[in-house]
Amino acid sequence: MDDALSKILTKPLTSRNARKMERLAGRGLKYGEAAFVADLGIGLARHHRSAAEFDGLFDRLVRLLAVTPGAGHVGQLLRMLAAAGPDDPERDRYLASVLAACRRPADLAVVFDDGDTAAVVSEELRVCLLHELVLRGVPVEEIPGIAGWVTSPHWNGHPLGGLPLTLMVAESEPDLPYYSVDGSSCGLPYGDPEDRHPAPRQADRVPAAVETTTAAIAEALAAPVANWVDEGEQSEARVEARTFAFAEPLEPGAVPYAFVGLSPDCLADLGELPPPGRATAFGVVAVEPAEVWRVLFAAASTGGPYESGCYGAYGRLHAWRALAALAGARADASPGEVEEHVRRCAWYRFGADTPWFHRVVWDLGVLAVGPDRRRLAFLAATATD
Template sequence: MTDQIQEIVTRLPDMESVTGVWDTAEDRLGQGDFTFVADLGVALVTQYGSSGARIWQYRSVFDRLLRLLALTPGQEHAESAARVVAAAPDNGKLARYAASLLADGQDPKALKSAFAARSSSADDALDELRCCLVQELVLRGVSIAENPEVEAWATSPYRRRHPLAWLPLELSAIEEAPSLPSYSVGGSSYCMPYGAEDDTGVTLGSAADLPSVTDTTTDAFRESAAAAVANWAEESNGCNEAGSYDLSGPIHVEALPDLLVTLGLECLSGTYSLERPTLAVCRPEDAWEVLFAAASTGGAYNNGEYGAYGRLASWRSLAALSGASTTAPVGEVEERARECGWYSFGAASKWFRGVAWDMGLVSVSQAGRRIAVLAATDTD
């Protein structure tokens, strides 16, 4: 450890501003001294990373160092970022974040060394980073088959036991072009495709002759359907609601808003009596996009699951809402989703916060005798 690094580590808790440390790291990186930046990151992790409190100075400087390394193109910068991540304790969420940064900031060729000649042991400190990085690359349209080091690791026997192994190594047609964050050293930008469309997109009919409804919602269904928005409730101010229902006869689209009102959904409680929920036709691609954005970027006060686990959560939600098994292959889930009719909805109710994070999705089975609902809201 150099004297300068030792001084920064020692003085850090007493600093009222850390911009000087930011500037020092950026200057050293600009001079090509990526080792200094990585060594500083490792030293800070060693001193402060395991602390329950984790002082704000540490969080701010560590994030800046990681961004500097991950977003500066070059294999040596990518390897240095990985070294910092490997040094951090309990780095599961950090690995997700770092993988998102690296996939956004680096050419895939600069990342191949992370996968070359690596142990398949679950104890490998960078194993979770690699698992996430594979999926982050897939989401950005990178051909895994054209990157031999990545493909060899991603198809290894050990990887099959990882939760992310359920996901294919290429984008499905439903995923189209996923909305992904754009990072800079000083910040990030995200897509927020929430809320119902202004135009209902359907012709509303009479509430007469609605089919009778049997609530088939189970705890397992709720958990799976809400997988994409669980982080809004667990890490921010949000809440969600999910339900599945069997119908005595097929539901016609024009009667769907009236049927929703009869389900006793909390998200529609307090809806003004003269107003029906707004309903808009959407494609399964649109449904997946909203679910992925909710899962990967989070709500008002959190950063979500990032790309890899955001992709996993969005497919879990899509499977439950379309009536497919959450253990079925993704291709089978996609087929079932395409058989369903999809609609986004919203309402002038007390439940929806009306800030920026409101979403409602309804799927209707091919025969029109099953519907599933997912609603979520969050606020700052």
């Protein structure tokens, strides 16, 4: 460590000094001094870890190295992270998202290197980064430096190990975040289907139904919005995830009335539906499974109003768990089997102006009718800031 850096680190880590160090790091990167930024982060971890300003400043240095273009920045970032102490899965998920969004795949081969960096790069960072790249359409099995690790069997036992290494048909156009030094942004594809669907016509006959929800199915259905509930009472999150079996096949036109007839909590106090062509407080619209997947993925990856979700890799996992449960696939079904179930189902989004929904941003309503048209599964969720 040179004398100038030692002098900087001997000063107390006040908020004012933290801002000065951040500006100094930014200027250093402009002149290609990524090693200086890494040394600064390492020194902070050694001398100021207990300071109140440490976590925020260290995270800013991580973001600087991750998003600023420059050769060797990723390697220096890994060197700095090695000094940060124990592995942090939440940080790894976040960092994987940032790196995949901001770096060329070739620049990320160092993360998968089994050489000197192997001891300091966590498996969690590698697996999450892998699936963040898959979400961006990167052919990971063809990238030199990545392909060898990807095709090795040692990480197959990881929770993300069962996901395919290419996007399936339903995983089209995911809403992925954009990162800069100063922040991030991401689209929220929830919307409300009621403005593109008139009041449904009265069904001639709706067959009887019995509920078939189990605890395991409900958990899988609600996987994408579990983080909304984890935010605590401040988000006022509500989730309803249920399945039903009908005595006879449902006709497509009967789906809205059949759903209302199940008396779900999310439609309580809906009232009578108006005649077709009139304004309605309830809308059901047929959609492609890709639209349902995008909503589920956004819910899991971006989170609710008070937290940032689980980012892309685990967002992909939770979206597929829910999509598989909606489609009626077995819990241990292969990706190919899940995709076949998804393809054969009829998919819908719904919205309702009822007291159950907060009607802010985080309102979600999706349902699927199985290939035999006797099984209906739905997920409704809402949260507010």
